[in-house]
Amino acid sequence: xxxxxxxxVALSGLLLxxxxxxxGPDTTPTEDAGGIQIVLVADDFAxxxxxxxxxxxxxxxxxxxxxxxxxxxxxxxxxxxxxxWTGEATNYSDYEVPYWVAYPDLPHAGFWGLGAExxxxxxxxxxxxxxxxxxxxxxxxxxxxVPPASENRTLETVxxxxxxxxxxxxIPALYQMTVAEAMASGKPTVVSFxxxxxxxxxxxxxxxxxxxxxxxxLGDEVNFIHLxxxxxxxxxxxxxxxxxxxxxSEPWTFVLDGEGTIVARLGGPVSPRELTEAxxxxxx
Numbered sequence: 485x486x487x488x489x490x491x492x493v494a495l496s497g498l499l500l501x502x503x504x505x506x507x508g509p510d511t512t513p514t515e516d517a518g519g520i521q522i523v524l525v526a527d528d529f530a531x532x533x534x535x536x537x538x539x540x541x542x543x544x545x546x547x548x549x550x551x552x553x554x555x556x557x558x559x560x561x562x563x564x565x566x567x568x569w570t571g572e573a574t575n576y577s578d579y580e581v582p583y584w585v586a587y588p589d590l591p592h593a594g595f596w597g598l599g600a601e602x603x604x605x606x607x608x609x610x611x612x613x614x615x616x617x618x619x620x621x622x623x624x625x626x627x628x629x630v631p632p633a634s635e636n637r638t639l640e641t642v643x644x645x646x647x648x649x650x651x652x653x654x655i656p657a658l659y660q661m662t663v664a665e666a667m668a669s670g671k672p673t674v675v676s677f678x679x680x681x682x683x684x685x686x687x688x689x690x691x692x693x694x695x696x697x698x699x700x701x702l703g704d705e706v707n708f709i710h711l712x713x714x715x716x717x718x719x720x721x722x723x724x725x726x727x728x729x730x731x732x733s734e735p736w737t738f739v740l741d742g743e744g745t746i747v748a749r750l751g752g753p754v755s756p757r758e759l760t761e762a763x764x765x766x767x768x
Contacts (some may be wrong), residue, residue, distance in 0.1 A: 526751030549605035579755035580690040633664035650681030667744035678735035
């Protein structure tokens with residue numbers, strides 16, 4: 485059978501599930517699925533070269549012993565789908581949930597199938613597929629844009645840090661500055677949206693830990709801001725900044741240059757190494 489047709493048949497069920505839609509990415513693996521599953525751990529992708537983070541599972545167990553993930557994009561508007569971009573994903577293992585990141589070339593909006601050739605630790609090769617939808621433009625601020633200059637709550641306006649974060653042992657330095665103040669400071673800025681205690685994807689506390697780790701390395705060279713998804717932990721009311729930035733899921737981490745322009749847009753997991761890589765070109 486034609487490889488493209490096989491791919492189309494394998495993806496058709498996934499495409500129907502994707503069309504049904506759920507708010508935010510579904511990061512739950514299927515317990516009884518055979519072989520390797522690829523779980524897409526972000527959403528809100530735009531046509532172009534979006535950052536696509538992935539976690540590999542065998543059943544409900546994460547697969548860490550992987551040497552290589554090579555991806556090929558298929559335009560599902562074609563019948564049968566034809567292959568386009570091919571490239572390597574990058575592994576980030578310095579994170580509580582090891583993950584892979586690719587930047588596929590998706591030239592137009594629509595549903596795209598991505599087939600993965602996965603080389604396991606023993607040298608054997610297996611395959612997996614997943615589907616993502618690329619929009620004409622992202623809902624939240626894009627790379628190259630200037631985000632809202634949010635007047636978020638800080639320790640100056642809300643001295644009780646437990647009202648600013650659901651984290652267990654927060655670092656006060658991440659709650660000292662508004663986004664507006666950071667954008668006017670002339671320094672690079674990291675703005676991370678996450679709710680460590682209430683996150684359904686279990687990716688949020690590790691993201692905050694990554695931000696804290698990079699803060700420990702860089703200190704005052706960069707502004708670091710953690711914004712909670714909820715402003716009221718009793719009723720779980722969304723924070724005003726979530727609405728301002730038009731976030732459709734969490735966690736999200738944005739890196740801004742000294743002019744306040746977004747230079748990196750990191751949905752889902754972010755390791756200290758990946759965050760440092762985004763910041764390095766902005767440092768003196």
